[in-house]
Amino acid sequence: MEHTEISTIGEFGLIKRLTQNFPIKNISTEKGVGDDAAVLNYKDKKTLITTDLLLEGVHFDLTYVPLRHLGYKAAIVNFSDIYAMNGQPKQIIVSLGVSKRFSVENLEEIYAGIRLACNKYGVDLVGGDTSASLNGLTISITCIGEGEDEQIVYRNGARENDLICVSGDLGSAYMGLQLLEREKIVFKSSPDVQPDFEGKDYILQRQLKPEARRDIIDNLHKNNVLPTAMIDVSDGLSSELFHICTQSNVGCRIFEDKIPISEQAAVMAEEMNFNIVTAALNGGEDYELLFTASINDYEKLLKIDNIGIIGHITTAEKGLALVGRQGEEISLKAQGWNSLH
């Protein structure tokens, strides 16, 4: 790849090169990149806004994450937060802090990933800030989305007897990360050994190129299911259940044998002598949707693909517990914060 020093094209040249292939797709975007602020017009819709800060060495490791994938994932994790409110992402703002080791072409790779995500999910790039950094790469993305009045779903609406549902499967992204970390260590000691990724494409994709569950939001809407509470699974099932239950002032029971696990994740866990249920509970980065719904919606939920019912909401007094395969109850603990010290 070419290596053009950022200093050679200047601030305006760089911004132009990075943002030129982002045509505006949404009518709510009145003015995008190029002024002190972007101008959005949400009219009778509510505005949803979320942000994520990604730091090299903490949230990503460039020894095995391609820059294009990093850009894609950085956008997706923000879209996922908007879907978790039952909204639709519409705009993003991207700030980069870059050290001298990054070239213009490197930044274009990151933006290529962001563009791919924006095109797939119908989101406009409307601004940002690009700056030098002393060390490493910093990516800060803010996403703005729209929600219909009365349709926005918070974390605090779960009620006793509600069903607990989750989309897709859990733990695969974490097992993908374990695999990448293992192969990194192998590579360090034996650079000539090619990594062994045979039959592990799914868990790698879950870690390196996750998707946000727009399809689930669309299908819930089509089937007239409005979740009572919802959150996306970024820190792991346990932590997300804790958020919903604390904010809704309820407890829950989830069933070990109902937790959706992919075959590749199960095989990988076996190979690494790792408990796959622990990976699902505490691994994070699955970006699936965890939601609660009224038991009256049970029949409708059965009609929607890629949703599993994994438990139910109880009174707060009963606490949060996992019910094991022999019927034993194991208390769930709040996890998360895995990236802060």
Add this chain to the structure above:
Amino acid sequence: MEHTEISTIGEFGLIKRLTQNFPIKNISTEKGVGDDAAVLNYKDKKTLITTDLLLEGVHFDLTYVPLRHLGYKAAIVNFSDIYAMNGQPKQIIVSLGVSKRFSVENLEEIYAGIRLACNKYGVDLVGGDTSASLNGLTISITCIGEGEDEQIVYRNGARENDLICVSGDLGSAYMGLQLLEREKIVFKSSPDVQPDFEGKDYILQRQLKPEARRDIIDNLHKNNVLPTAMIDVSDGLSSELFHICTQSNVGCRIFEDKIPISEQAAVMAEEMNFNIVTAALNGGEDYELLFTASINDYEKLLKIDNIGIIGHITTAEKGLALVGRQGEEISLKAQGWNSLH
């Protein structure tokens, strides 16, 4: 000051401690901190959105910037961008990346500064992300504001013969920075020598605790002046004029003897053998408002305090120039980007 390790209070404890004293002030804030996204309701107003990324060692130096001032300034620079659209800032989202050397009390100091700025300017804290970093402190702030339809002012509306106006004075923040840098070098070689800041309080305040010009926006509105183009002075007068002229497809003449300079900045420049006009043109961080207005508004502009008329807009062919004290013309160059390599 106490030093509580962040790890001892956990993610939720930290977020609670940092965000607990931010009561909601705006009706447009429907849901602030505590869900996947904040929910805002701008109804018939336009939504303005801007962001700034601040990195330790590039944008600030903690050897002389107190954390509280840093938090204040980080908020203010974002408010300033919203005022520069002729809007009102309403919400901010704050993301911090912090290395292990920072304690809970350190972060509380940053938030105390942010809170002060939010209280003074009527802005709500509605979300954010706090994460570990490997090196130094990263602050990413996104600000959301509201603008009235037909009242939003862009950079591209300047027309031939428009007056060029600027609020306050220019170059003081830059001379404040030069003073701090000088005293830092003195301190390194002679730690016992107390810094000499006598009679330099104004330029220090301009650098360490700048304000955003809400008063100017309010006074323009009260006097029925709608600028034709506007930008805030973050990179220096020269760079901001370049933005307005390029986007409006016009040129300009500004007059050296009209550029507003504070006495302290002039004295400091003399003392350091520095050209104060250069500081005003290229120094940046003044956070004053630079705007153009129709010549028909001349009488109204004279009634508004703290605004100076420094020149006028010409056709694009005439280019951008500073007219010196002897009438000589000096071409202006695009500067800025001082923080990227």
